[in-house]
Amino acid sequence: MPNDVASPPDQPAEAGAVAGELARLCVMLGADSFHLYRIAARKRRLVPVLDAGWPAVHALTHALPDALPNSFAERAATRQCIFWWGKEAYCALPVTSGWMLRLDCSASRAGLAFPLVGAAGGHGTIVFAGRRICGEEEMLMGIHARAHALFDALPEAQPARTAPDLPAVSPRELQCLRLTADGLTSDDIARRLGLSVHTANQYLANVAEKLNAANRVHAVAKALREGLIE
Template sequence: MSVRNITKGRNGPKAQTRSLEAFEELASAFADLAAEVGAEEFCVFTAGPSLSQGRLTPAIDSEFPKVSRTSRKLAAKATASLGVRLRSSTLPFRWRRDRRTPAPDLHLVDIVDPIGLERSGFALPLHAASGRNGLAVFIGETPGLGDAMLLDFHLRAIGLFSTLLQATAVLPNKMPAMSNRELDCLRLTADGKTSEEIAELLNLSAHTANQYLTAAAQKLNAVNRAHAVSKALRLGLIS
């Protein structure tokens, strides 16, 4: 799938719109990859500069423009060993929910589930030409892939990751100044709370809660609150 070029006119309103459109196309392209191997969902992450710390930042997943619970769980539970694996190896790896059953004929490094997902899956380390690193995770029992098919699958994921990095570069260069209440409302929205539930939890009116969410979306140049939550997570403003 071809994803449009979004590098021109970087950081203006039109570039922000092109970036969102590129993310939508990337989500569709990664979904197509997941479907090819029968995966139930996918999550793609960028890795922080200190890979030994295993810091993963959600970039895109099956629920875009939202950030899925699986992405958030992976980002929160990523271990130092996972960071070391990203830094030291380009080999895909997998984990299985039931290690007693015969494994599918996948040419992957077999490891113990490093993040407590309690579901089988496999992951592809992503190393872009720019030097940036990331991880693509596909969740679910998958059929066997031969060496040639797995290599092609991995290369296509790396190509999409490179395009994703271009789209990410169009996000705001400066961290927006957010109030504590705006961040609280974004966190609760990420947890799936409605405006009424947020208002009750924060002792606000629903109208005021909506005002905070609208202000947060404007500061993040987001098209809606789900997009605002997604951007805030990717910028590290909330977790």
């Protein structure tokens, strides 16, 4: 691994710190932006997590999934090769190696997508996009390894973000919602998380309000549809 690709962090990082690290990798590749996605397990679709516009949302983040092939999320969840697109003249990469796969993509920028696997088994991908992306094999391997570590550094430390019109949902609100989806009652959730029943109910009421849901069951349904929980 190249010396300028840092080793994995010992402790989970805040989203802003991870964004800063990804921005540094972006510069190393000569890319203009980065876009980190989680791959929803059930429907195999890309769910935005973090991008170069943090704490806002970069305009390209919600356009990229539509520009990529329909099969991309499934392929990124089952393969660990690096995907790339763009004219070779503007994407100076070792594209003849067997661990890089070219995609048909309608995006206006060249791009690299690194599939990611979390320690708990979740899947994701980090996309770097730009007019001209350059990288030698050793550097790309180092960036891929670092991106894996950064993906692991964002377990529940980061509020979930989907479409720009949805408000951020806190990690604790998501925990309560996930446990509700698993069939736990407010009493169960309070015991599991070490909260009072009143506090657990308040978290659920807050997330239902943020998602414009009629009740917690409706909130679970909307969160599943938006990819906030699985």
